[in-house]
Amino acid sequence: MQPTFFSQTAQQWTVSKLTFYIRMLLEENEILQDVWVQGEISNLSRPASGHVYFTLKDASAALRCVMWKTSAVRLGIPLQDGKAVEVHGKIGVYEVSGQYQLYADQIRPIGEGALYQEFVRLKAMLEAEGLFAPERKRLIPMFPKKIGIVTSATGAALRDMLNTLRRRLPLVEVILAPSPVQGIEAPPALVKALQSLVLQSPEVIILARGGGSIEDLWAFNDERVVRAVAMSTVPVICGVGHETDFTLCDFAADLRAPTPTAAAELATQITMIDLRATNSNLRSRLASATLNSIVERKSFLSSLVSQLRYVSPERRILSERQRVDELARRAHSSLFHHIQLQSAHIKGMQRRLEALNPNAVLARGYAVVTREDDGSVISRVAQAKEGQQVRIRVSDGQIEAEIKKS
Amino acid sequence: MPKPSSKKERPIEELTYEEALAELEEIVSALEGERNQLEESIKLFERGQALAARCGELLESAELKVKQLAGDEILPFEDLSE
Numbered sequence: 001m002q003p004t005f006f007s008q009t010a011q012q013w014t015v016s017k018l019t020f021y022i023r024m025l026l027e028e029n030e031i032l033q034d035v036w037v038q039g040e041i042s043n044l045s046r047p048a049s050g051h052v053y054f055t056l057k058d059a060s061a062a063l064r065c066v067m068w069k070t071s072a073v074r075l076g077i078p079l080q081d082g083k084a085v086e087v088h089g090k091i092g093v094y095e096v097s098g099q100y101q102l103y104a105d106q107i108r109p110i111g112e113g114a115l116y117q118e119f120v121r122l123k124a125m126l127e128a129e130g131l132f133a134p135e136r137k138r139l140i141p142m143f144p145k146k147i148g149i150v151t152s153a154t155g156a157a158l159r160d161m162l163n164t165l166r167r168r169l170p171l172v173e174v175i176l177a178p179s180p181v182q183g184i185e186a187p188p189a190l191v192k193a194l195q196s197l198v199l200q201s202p203e204v205i206i207l208a209r210g211g212g213s214i215e216d217l218w219a220f221n222d223e224r225v226v227r228a229v230a231m232s233t234v235p236v237i238c239g240v241g242h243e244t245d246f247t248l249c250d251f252a253a254d255l256r257a258p259t260p261t262a263a264a265e266l267a268t269q270i271t272m273i274d275l276r277a278t279n280s281n282l283r284s285r286l287a288s289a290t291l292n293s294i295v296e297r298k299s300f301l302s303s304l305v306s307q308l309r310y311v312s313p314e315r316r317i318l319s320e321r322q323r324v325d326e327l328a329r330r331a332h333s334s335l336f337h338h339i340q341l342q343s344a345h346i347k348g349m350q351r352r353l354e355a356l357n358p359n360a361v362l363a364r365g366y367a368v369v370t371r372e373d374d375g376s377v378i379s380r381v382a383q384a385k386e387g388q389q390v391r392i393r394v395s396d397g398q399i400e401a402e403i404k405k406s
Numbered sequence: 407m408p409k410p411s412s413k414k415e416r417p418i419e420e421l422t423y424e425e426a427l428a429e430l431e432e433i434v435s436a437l438e439g440e441r442n443q444l445e446e447s448i449k450l451f452e453r454g455q456a457l458a459a460r461c462g463e464l465l466e467s468a469e470l471k472v473k474q475l476a477g478d479e480i481l482p483f484e485d486l487s488e
Binding site (some may be wrong): 145153162165166170171172173174175176177178193196197200272275276278279282283285286287289290292293294296297 | 423424427430431433434437438441442444447448450451454455458461462464465468469470471472473474475478480483
């Protein structure tokens with residue numbers, strides 16, 4: 001009988017080949033490539049390389065774990081021996097020591113998985129109710145006079161916000177409704193703070209809390225608080241935790257701010273710088289509008305003066321004077337013309353008179369015979385009688401004569 | 407035209423920042439727009455200057471007022487963190 005270890009059916013391996021085969025088996029198993037493993041940290045080691053080595057163990061087993069530097073720098077929580085955690089990663093084999101181990105990429109405190117499940121469930125439910133709908137979001141006023149703040153009276157978040165408001169817009173009046181922001185008493189206290197703040201009618205409310213673990217921020221995932229934010233009649237800015245933290249209050253608020261300081265900035269969109277600029281702009285518009293109106297008035301005045309000059313009687317006098325001269329000239333020339341006409345007429349008349357002068361006829365040898373008794377002219381034979389005394393007038397005198405026969 | 411300043415000539419030192427700013431804006435647009443009586447224009451200008459000075463003064467002297475709700479009461483806020 002052959003001992004089994006001489007079996008001819010057994011395959012021959014080298015350590016390397018077998019180890020590689022085992023590695024392939026593990027790494028091809030899909031389940032092993034995406035696991036969350038619960039356990040307690042032990043043998044934690046962080047050499048200068050930045051990689052993190054530890055063993056995860058529970059009551060009856062241990063698992064070697066390594067987290068490369070690239071994942072380790074994103075770790076949200078401090079690691080320490082004895083801490084109960086959930087580690088996510090994939091199973092692989094370190095061939096050099098023949099060791100299978102968990103290549104971790106995320107580590108979270110135990111219980112967070114359950115919280116996350118609750119978060120997802122509540123978010124889906126409230127979303128289905130329409131509490132997060134974009135059309136519910138109201139605009140944040142640009143220039144509020146009164147800002148309400150709900151946060152812890154003693155937290156750094158409040159100081160950060162007050163400093164930001166003081167720097168950006170000290171004109172503002174802040175009303176703080178203090179409330180615990182973590183622990184079991186936080187949700188009802190936050191709801192009450194929100195409700196009493198609304199009664200003070202600020203124009204915007206900041207709901208804020210500084211950074212912390214997901215448990216620390218949990219009050220802002222509480223259904224009562226989320227509903228109170230959604231129902232607020234005053235617009236709400238939510239600034240809880242850090243940039244990467246999202247709470248359900250962020251979804252329900254009118255505006256999400258990555259941090260409390262950012263929330264204070266978003267609540268004061270108009271700052272001192274803008275107000276100073278507005279003021280100096282108004283000052284210069286005031287000056288130039290006044291100057292313009294004076295310049296306008298001056299030019300209006302000077303145009304009135306020139307219009308006045310245009311209608312002034314001085315001009316009219318000059319033109320009247322000219323008209324008189326003109327008339328005088330025309331009168332003179334027409335008179336002259338008239339005189340000329342008259343004198344020509346007189347000359348004509350003289351000539352005609354000349355022609356009618358009886359002496360001129362007598363000078364040509366004609367004579368005029370008149371009766372001696374009554375002086376009448378004898379111009380026809382019938383007027384003459386025999387023996388009648390007449391006078392014959394010639395050019396240089398008259399002759400007395402007696403009609404011999406007619 | 408209606409004279410914007412004559413109907414509510416309140417003492418400048420009684421005005422809040424918002425009131426002073428609103429009146430200043432009104433005066434500037436009145437001066438930029440319609441023609442006023444010269445005397446009125448000068449009055450507007452002078453009041454505008456005083457308003458602008460008031461705004462600047464209020465801006466520079468403003469100190470954040472913080473109050474705290476305690477039940478139904480409003481108290482001045484005392485920073486307990488320091």
